Amino acid sequence: MTQEEFRRQEAELDDLYRDIILDHYRHPRHRGHLDSPSATHEGLNPLCGDEVTVEVKVDGNRLAGIAYTGSGCSISQSSASMMTEAVEGKPVAQARRLIDAFTAMMRGDDEAAEELGDLEALSGVRQFPVRIKCATLAWHTLDEALNEAGV
Amino acid sequence: MTLDVAQIRRDFPILQRQVHGKPLVYLDNAATSQKPRQVIDALVRYYETTNANIHRAVHTLGEEATAEYEEAREKVRRFINAPTTESVIFTRNTTESINLVAYSWGRANIREGDEILLTQMEHHSNLIPWQLLAREKGATVRYVPVAADGTLELNGFENLFDARTKMMALPHVSNSLGTINPVERIAAEARRHGVMLLIDGAQGAPHLPVDVHAIGADFYAFSSHKMLGPTGVGVLYGRKELLEEMEPFLGGGEMIRKVTFEGATWNDLPWKFEAGTPNIADVIAFGAAIDYLEALGMENVRAHEAELTAYALDRMAAIPDITLYGPTDIDQRGGVVSFNFPDLHPHDIGTVLDQYGVAIRSGHHCTQPLWRCLGVSGSARASFYVYNTPGEVDALVDAVKAARSYFAER
Numbered sequence: 001m002t003q004e005e006f007r008r009q010e011a012e013l014d015d016l017y018r019d020i021i022l023d024h025y026r027h028p029r030h031r032g033h034l035d036s037p038s039a040t041h042e043g044l045n046p047l048c049g050d051e052v053t054v055e056v057k058v059d060g061n062r063l064a065g066i067a068y069t070g071s072g073c074s075i076s077q078s079s080a081s082m083m084t085e086a087v088e089g090k091p092v093a094q095a096r097r098l099i100d101a102f103t104a105m106m107r108g109d110d111e112a113a114e115e116l117g118d119l120e121a122l123s124g125v126r127q128f129p130v131r132i133k134c135a136t137l138a139w140h141t142l143d144e145a146l147n148e149a150g151v
Numbered sequence: 152m153t154l155d156v157a158q159i160r161r162d163f164p165i166l167q168r169q170v171h172g173k174p175l176v177y178l179d180n181a182a183t184s185q186k187p188r189q190v191i192d193a194l195v196r197y198y199e200t201t202n203a204n205i206h207r208a209v210h211t212l213g214e215e216a217t218a219e220y221e222e223a224r225e226k227v228r229r230f231i232n233a234p235t236t237e238s239v240i241f242t243r244n245t246t247e248s249i250n251l252v253a254y255s256w257g258r259a260n261i262r263e264g265d266e267i268l269l270t271q272m273e274h275h276s277n278l279i280p281w282q283l284l285a286r287e288k289g290a291t292v293r294y295v296p297v298a299a300d301g302t303l304e305l306n307g308f309e310n311l312f313d314a315r316t317k318m319m320a321l322p323h324v325s326n327s328l329g330t331i332n333p334v335e336r337i338a339a340e341a342r343r344h345g346v347m348l349l350i351d352g353a354q355g356a357p358h359l360p361v362d363v364h365a366i367g368a369d370f371y372a373f374s375s376h377k378m379l380g381p382t383g384v385g386v387l388y389g390r391k392e393l394l395e396e397m398e399p400f401l402g403g404g405e406m407i408r409k410v411t412f413e414g415a416t417w418n419d420l421p422w423k424f425e426a427g428t429p430n431i432a433d434v435i436a437f438g439a440a441i442d443y444l445e446a447l448g449m450e451n452v453r454a455h456e457a458e459l460t461a462y463a464l465d466r467m468a469a470i471p472d473i474t475l476y477g478p479t480d481i482d483q484r485g486g487v488v489s490f491n492f493p494d495l496h497p498h499d500i501g502t503v504l505d506q507y508g509v510a511i512r513s514g515h516h517c518t519q520p521l522w523r524c525l526g527v528s529g530s531a532r533a534s535f536y537v538y539n540t541p542g543e544v545d546a547l548v549d550a551v552k553a554a555r556s557y558f559a560e561r
Contacts, residue, residue: 008172009173009506009507009553010553010557012171012506013503013506013557015559016502017558022558026560047514048498048513048514048529049514049515049519049528049529050498051528071528072496072498072528072559073496073497073498073499074496074499075499076497081402128502129302131498131502134498147277
């Protein structure tokens with residue numbers, strides 16, 4: 001394979017693996033545990049074996065703390081990392097709106113992507129349909145964790 | 152090369168296609184094989200000239216379709232050297248074949264306190280039916296451990312079975328590790344201890360010469376679609392004496408002799424186990440797949456895959472940080488190469504390789520408990536067949552290296 005061909009294949013891959021995604025994969029944020037979480041939920045993709053466990057600490061109507069652990073592909077883990085940055089410290093209602101917007105974006109809603117900031121980088125995953133569930137795993141898991149926290 | 156691969160490749164139309172602008176390198180044969188023109192033509196010819204239901208009609212089409220369907224059964228019988236076609240039952244797939252045995256033989260013979268012996272390398276299809284049976288009957292399931300080299304820990308066959316062991320089921324070849332298990336030896340031990348033996352041949356029959364009589368298996372199950380044939384056809388070989396004693400699996404048309412409002416009597420073997428209209432067209436096309444494999448010669452198929460696997464293991468082992476699974480002794484190794492990297496997930500490898508036209512499988516390959524034993528969630532897996540070439544192994548290695556460099560810190 002020539003160098004040029006090599007770069008062309010890599011350019012297509014760059015749509016999926018944007019720099020910010022690889023950065024979160026290599027340097028995950030909020031990876032670990034909270035001292036006294038309000039709720040913990042484990043999410044699992046039975047088909048590919050991706051695992052993400054989300055811990056939340058709710059203070060009144062605010063998502064005061066969030067952490068995650070897990071194992072899986074770069075998309076599942078960086079999506080979890082990016083999610084924690086986006087929702088930490090936000091009002092619970094806003095976190096819920098972000099969950100809705102993110103899942104809408106992954107279903108193909110480009111308008112929803114506009115309010116997502118850096119998270120828009122994950123929209124490239126839509127070109128790889130089998131990987132969409134990797135990207136949404138952490139978000140569904142957060143949704144469940146918030147339900148369990150009773151907010 | 153043992154096979155004329157260039158000639159073989161011309162028979163497979165799909166190998167002409169491109170994926171992401173690159174020639175398709177199809178290395179997911181353990182999942183399903185591609186189909187030669189001869190098999191595709193057999194399907195089309197059947198529907199264009201012969202289509203009819205079988206074992207019913209007195210018209211010409213019905214008679215021809217029945218003859219071709221039963222001719223395919225004879226081809227399968229010869230292919231695995233079964234003593235009689237009464238022992239060859241067509242099912243939907245390997246999974247259904249195993250479920251048939253677990254249901255019809257298992258429910259009549261497994262009792263509370265009995266033990267079913269499996270291995271840690273079981274495909275879920277040879278695991279769940281036995282777990283269901285054990286739960287229903289109050290039986291236990293024990294697993295032969297897998298050693299670090301990917302072979303079964305048989306400990307010289309001492310104490311393989313205990314007094315409670317009624318049934319053993321294991322794969323002929325592991326779909327995740329490529330291990331070829333010593334099934335003849337295990338069958339001899341099972342016979343000596345009066346233990347019933349089922350061999351999951353899903354990765355055996357497509358790749359190795361299989362002689363069920365010489366192996367001495369009580370049951371041997373495999374699928375058409377992994378050996379050049381269509382999807383939707385499986386085979387269960389069973390010893391005739393066992394099949395005769397067993398109750399039917401599914402009830403309906405075809406499997407009966409006489410039906411009244413009070414009850415029914417069963418058809419002869421093998422039709423007792425083939426309720427309803429079977430997958431006639433695909434069974435007939437499966438016959439064409441067997442013709443194709445027999446023309447190549449299964450010894451040659453095996454030799455070709457062994458050469459490719461040895462070459463692949465050699466080249467892959469030279470990639471830094473790679474973990475390769477399964478036996479290194481090529482005599483104990485089928486054409487499956489599972490691998491991992493410490494910092495690269497199998498799905499990311501699979502996506503990058505696809506971008507280079509290389510189709511492999513990533514994940515747990517339906518052997519979740521095995522991977523848990525090995526301390527990972529799954530692997531990337533390349534698997535070979537008759538049309539694969541050393542050049543395609545090179546393409547695999549190049550693409551794996553590209554994946555490594557793509558994910559390396561930049």
